[in-house]
Amino acid sequence: MVLKSFAYEALPMRVRFGSGSVSVLAEEIAHLGLRRVLVVCSPGQVRTGELVGAALGELSAGILAEARMHVPLSVANRARDRAAELGADGCVVVGGGSAIGLGKAVALEHGLPVVAVPTTYAGSEMTTVWGLTGDGVKRTGKDPRVLPASVLYDPDLTVGLPVPVSVTSGINAMAHAVEALYAPDASPIVSLLAEEGTQEMVAALPAIVRNPRDVEARTRALYGAWLCGACLGATTMSLHHKLCHVLGGTLDLPHSPTHAVVLPHALAYNQAAAPAAAEALSRALGEPDPARALWDLAGRLEAPRSLADLGMREADIEPIAERVVANPYANPAPITREGVVRLLRHAWAGQAPASDC
Template sequence: MHAALNGSPAKSCKGKAAMRVFTYTSAHARILFGAGRAADLADEVRLLGCRRALVVTTPEQRDLGESLVAVLGNLAAAYFDGATMHTPVEVTDRAMDKLRNSDVDCLIAAGGGSAVGLSKALAARTGLPQIAIPTTYAGSEVTPILGETQGGRKTTRRAPEILPRVVIYDVDLTLSLPASLSASSGLNAIAHAVEALYAKDRNPIASLIAEDGIRALGGSLLEIAKNPRDLDARAEAQYGAWLCGTCLGTVGMALHHKICHVLGGTFDLPHALTHSVVLPYVLAYNAHAASGAVAGVARALSSGPEPWQHLYQMLERLGLPTSLRALGMPADKLDVTADLVLQQAYWNPRPVERESLLRLLGAAYEGVPPSPDMSF
């Protein structure tokens, strides 16, 4: 039987059959996973049909960038190590000058979300193919989403050309990542998967991916904190980051990401730590409107019925800040933040009202442990 023209299941569909009506769009990327895989970089450039690569990284990852230039040999046309948090447009403009002057035909991002973000911004402007070599666990390397900041405002867009064509997960390159950065970038990835579980366009495939990503990161981050050179835990964290990023790349975002985009773009708060702090509060806020998602997070974390408490306790166990105050959020800007969140608001399973949003932001600012009786 055919579905109704308005997109709802045909009347003859009953029970579980009707529940299985969904749309799933797969993001296509070639994934290389395993220790030592960065050695394959030159071959991957050639497989793309390219000969002149621009390597993009941050000042902190300069050594990594230079080592990849050496791996590439004469395939390396240029190198730019000025990537920075929140992908400011003025930094992208400087990188574009380097790109134009070097006759580049592909992009290589080496490092965390800042390097990947800049590479995506360049790809969005040029259509050039990208190879991403992530060294953190944020997962943005497998999403077709670009967030850019200009004039204190962060905006996002989604397009196929923004997705890297190849991603190389080399666990050896993560061993130097400090435990604190490992923890915050991993919680950032978990936030992607949590929102995928209650996204407006969620579907069974993305939900399966999301739960397994949360499970993989929820356990491995604590192991990395105990022993930062645990290769098995590092590899499991990379696997989890890949899954969490993948599910974000296939469904939409909600209140959590909108809040973090405002806080990062407006106040330049650290990207991954902001996601880490905000996550427990938004999950608690949405708990009654997204009970299925809450159950999925609880299963993945083996946490009991209130996983927002487990996520808050993870911040403490991982030695991370537990409040927006600790991240440098201005005390007198909660009203401004609420107003900006409500402008062009993202869909959310629970309607977002200004007073309840202010209570959420206030609790996150103070770092009060989230609980069901907070009356967000």
């Protein structure tokens, strides 16, 4: 193998992985020198948030169960005010991308360290990326202040994750790996993480569908999510993530189901222009056409495959395409308005991915 020049920057964080890891959360908080942390979660994760708050005892400043998809500015402002009011010196975020995103918003404003306890496979805990949505537009950026200082991966906390959420969250994780393989700042290190992360997720998700309480499958999925999230944190994302950010921020479509629908189509758009990435994904998926393999896998797992089913109108296709192509960004295949419109039409209708976009 001939290696090209590359750069790789390891992000500074601690990771605790394994069944029962949440039991050492207070120890992790003390290790970071924190004394009063705000527990952040979504309304649907209140019970888990209360469990974490009880485990922290006097270290807990309180629980804020207001996290929402795409981190609306109004919610972020309330969280920032609450953290300041309670005199919190850190945040413990419990849940998926919504909770972690809200914790990052607090960190961005107040510089408070974040400890993440992921209960889905979204991967945001591995990145310096933040996102805030206001006036129908989702803005994203990167800032080292929002990177969690510590991440605790406890598969036991994912056993109750509903199967449909597990599936779409897992496909969302694979999207990070897919785009990392053809990113402009890809490296051999990240490519190894991406291929193994995809393999683990592809193996785990069907087992979770068969038996949601299969701890071994949950452990493999969470391990795969960690690797895929690390890819997201180390590289620049391309067309797939741009599409999902615009669809989510503009139309308020559900985050991980949108990723599940769009991924095969975005990969089909790019895979001819990224042969090394396609080869790695073929190995991971065990199929010669990775885009079609992902679409077929979504069908077998009963994941959504149509943007129309998620609430997008056909009349939204052209305006979304305009927004996507308005700002140039790195992508293996040239991004054209006509190509993005064709991609969106296939994804909207629930058709199989086409490589002629």
